[in-house]
Amino acid sequence: MNKEALVQVAEEVRRATGLPVGWRDVERTLGALRATRDLWEAVRLSRVPLRFLVPIWEGLARRGLLRVEEGLDLLAEVPAPRPGEAACPACEGRGLVGERLPGRAAERFLAWAKERPEAIQDFDQGYVTPESTLARVALAWNWGDLEGKEVLVLGDDDLTGLAAALTGLPKRVVVLDADPRIVRFLERAAKAEGLPLEAHVHDLREPLPEAWVHAFHTFFTDPVEGPLGLQAFVGRGLLALEGEGCAGYVGLTHVEASLAKWADFQRFLLENGAVITELRDGFHVYENWGYIEQMRAWPWLPVKRRPEKPWYTSALIRLELLRRADLENARVEGDLQDEEATY
Amino acid sequence: MNKEALVQVAEEVRRATGLPVGWRDVERTLGALRATRDLWEAVRLSRVPLRFLVPIWEGLARRGLLRVEEGLDLLAEVPAPRPGEAACPACEGRGLVGERLPGRAAERFLAWAKERPEAIQDFDQGYVTPESTLARVALAWNWGDLEGKEVLVLGDDDLTGLAAALTGLPKRVVVLDADPRIVRFLERAAKAEGLPLEAHVHDLREPLPEAWVHAFHTFFTDPVEGPLGLQAFVGRGLLALEGEGCAGYVGLTHVEASLAKWADFQRFLLENGAVITELRDGFHVYENWGYIEQMRAWPWLPVKRRPEKPWYTSALIRLELLRRADLENARVEGDLQDEEATY
CATH class of the missing domain: 1.10.10.10 (Winged helix-like DNA-binding domain superfamily/Winged helix DNA-binding domain)
Structure with a gap:
């Protein structure tokens, strides 16, 4: 079958x-x-x-x-993913924990995460806690978006591609990232662990190479949160999906995006044939990053102290396509970070 | 202020x-x-x-x-709700628990829930576990939608209005339900506990009385899931909200609604100025109800056995208005249950 x-x-x-x-x-x-x-x-x-x-x-x-x-x-073997079992036992399954992921993925991922490259400002990096990455992958497991699937990660300083591959469930995981350090790190981990994981240096402002258009079942991305950033990250993600029944996971913050922007993004998804099936606010917690005093916002802050605890969080959205998304695959012109600041 | x-x-x-x-x-x-x-x-x-x-x-x-x-x-007392602290400690706050609600609300609610009227088919009833009701109220607490707010519950076999009132946070809670047994039960609890909770027998197919139009900050509802049901329940809820910055909580299932219907509902929300800020699938677990063999679907089922464990779940959606919703307040004609079955 x-x-x-x-x-x-x-x-x-x-x-x-x-x-x-x-x-x-x-x-x-x-x-x-x-x-x-x-x-x-x-x-x-x-x-x-x-x-x-x-x-x-x-x-x-x-x-x-x-x-x-x-x-x-x-009565037969069927090629359908078994739903995952990552529900949190303490809150009747309203939350998620990565611990139950198959293949001892959580334990192995935590070991790799200790060796990861640090976040740098060149690529607007900042990564979530390893527990957040595992919980994200656990949600995808629950929804049957990993087993036997071809998975694309667009920008991966959270190492989601590695965590997904370590579960042993996906058929293939492809990671695109602009930072050669991330790509090399993932290649090293994939080789050491024998994973069906490949990583490529790619700038998402460039069109998606034809080989990756309509070629995947599941994508993950944490977009730069302006209209252009959403086009470059989420638009490419939608375009990379085979079509109906394929799913995407997107991070979205309050720190960089007003609810007016959230509404525009939701309209964009619906207009492109995607329905929202999860939106869990506060799902991801970010590790504090080293370059906070160089942030655009630093000069405006009324109190100039480095944060002592995690403070930057984001929501996780799961979308599913009801039909193939045929977006334009053009180059995105402009400064994604500048334009993020508009609302 | x-x-x-x-x-x-x-x-x-x-x-x-x-x-x-x-x-x-x-x-x-x-x-x-x-x-x-x-x-x-x-x-x-x-x-x-x-x-x-x-x-x-x-x-x-x-x-x-x-x-x-x-x-x-x-430097002053301010009339703003303090964000709640209902995050589940076991999954880094990705889930929610009702135990931490103020006013010993969880303990008192569980005691009342034992005395509640049973679900009957006349009103298409079926209620969630008390833990689900408390978790729903906990999410509203987290979002600052209870403290000092006027709260409306449209259809309340889950006793959400009682749980919300027991926290001691809302200024006023109004419950509308077609079932006089629910209304009497809530009135009895409100009197015994001295709560700012009132309940009224009201058929949501009828227009919303003028006194309740644009009069509330927060609503809760579990709609009958056809286009007419959504209009009668969620449309009235949006109309009952004062305007921008007010929030609604809506339950939505997979059992009665395809993802195509979910997409139509999301479009309906956005068209009426509401943005989705949470969508947590599997949030509510229903208690099994007594009349399952009289259900419309029973004759079609290939295996005729009563369920032994909870099986009916629903998602919780939180929406927030970006502008006042001016929907028509007309009578809803037609059979809500019949029409639910269309897709």
């Missing part, structure tokens, strides 16, 4: 019911059935409407893939 | 800088300063862009409300 088969089941259900069922609904249905044979637990884990699920199960049963008796039993 | 003063500071900063600063940015800035005198901690807690904060602090200092020396010291 391959993606074509998922598309066929979805089309069949769509024709029979008139409901907007997509291949990813079928994939999620199958992924949930890898985790449970209980009907109600399958409903909960699949995140697919009940009126889609019933005809999807019927379609799978007709194909001999599912036996429906006391429970729902899969 | 009152809301007029907040509006004045915002206008002054807007005129001087051209940035889209709103009164709620000023309120958040002040609320954060009630919790800390440390500049960086104030940035983190206020959730306001740094380039808004600096001129807001200056405006407050010019008015003699703020002393800026080693730290940022408030």
Whole structure:
């Protein structure tokens, strides 16, 4: 069973019911059935409407893939990600922890993170705590966006590509970053650990090379937060996704972006066929960086003291495409940082 | 200092800088300063862009409300909600727990929840666990949407209005529900506990009485999830909000709503001036209800067994208005449940 088969089941259900069922609904249905044979637990884990699920199960049963008796039993190996289990035990799963990621990913990632290159101002760097990176990857695991998927990371001073690859789940992870130090570090880790992880020096203001257009299932990015930055980072991310049912993870702050900018960004996503499926404020905590006195904002600050505790946080947004996004792949002209400061 | 003063500071900063600063940015800035005198901690807690904060602090200092020396010291009582502290300690605050709510609200709420009326099908009821209700109220506390606020709950089989009132933070809580049993139960609890909580029997298909239009700062609702249901529940909620800077909390499921419907709902929010500031999937867990075999979907199910564990979950969305929402206040015609089933 391959993606074509998922598309066929979805089309069949769509024709029979008139409901907007997509291949990813079928994939999620199958992924949930890898985790449970209980009907109600399958409903909960699949995140697919009940009126889609019933005809999807019927379609799978007709194909001999599912036996429906006391429970729902899969009869074949299926290429669908099993939903992750990263829910925080202390808050009924409303939060996330990276500890349960497969492949001892958390432990191995924390060891690598100790050797990482420092943040430098040239590339507007500043990275999140290793726990934040792991939690981000854990959310993607929960949503079935890693297992068997081709993953793209656009700008990776958080080392998200490394954490994702260490889970052993993705088919391939590609990282693009403007900083050769990051690229070399990731290449070293990938080699030492034997990971399907490649890293390339690439400036996101440049068009995305054709080989990466509509080539991925999942992307991660922390954009520079002006309209141009969002175009360069998130626009490229959307363009890199194969199409319907593919997902993106985007960081967004309050420090650099007003709620008016958040609204414009949400409109941009919807206009390009993406629906927001998570928006968790305060999800990422940043490590304090060394060049804070050189920050644009430093001269304006009424109290000139270096921060003693983490203070810079950002939200994590998950989006999913309802259709292929066909954005322009042009060069982005202008100073991304300057333009970030407009609202 | 009152809301007029907040509006004045915002206008002054807007005129001087051209940035889209709103009164709620000023309120958040002040609320954060009630919790800390440390500049960086104030940035983190206020959730306001740094380039808004600096001129807001200056405006407050010019008015003699703020002393800026080693730290940022408030010099007056201010009418701004202190940000809540409900972050889950086990997952770096990515989740939420209700235990830390003020006024021993969690303990008192759990006692009341034991006596609550059972869910009945007449009103399409089904309620979340008491822990889910408390976590929802905790998120509102974190965002400063309770303290000193007028709160409206549209449909309240989850008893959100009771939990909110028990924190002692809101100025007033008004609950509208079609079920007289819920209304009587809330009235009894309000009287016994001496809470500023009132409950009214009201069918949300009817127009919102004029006294409740543009009269509240915060609303909560769990809509029936068709276009008509969203209009009746969320549309009324938006209409009940005073305007810019006011917030709404909405539950949304996968069981009843496809991602295509989620996208339509997000477009509806943005078109009416609301920005999404949180969307936490799987936030609410429902208690299993007694009438499951009478559910519309029961006859279609391939395995007819009652669920043994909780299986029905929903996301929590927080929206915030960037401008007053002027929706039509007409009667909603049609069967909300029937129409929910369309996609």
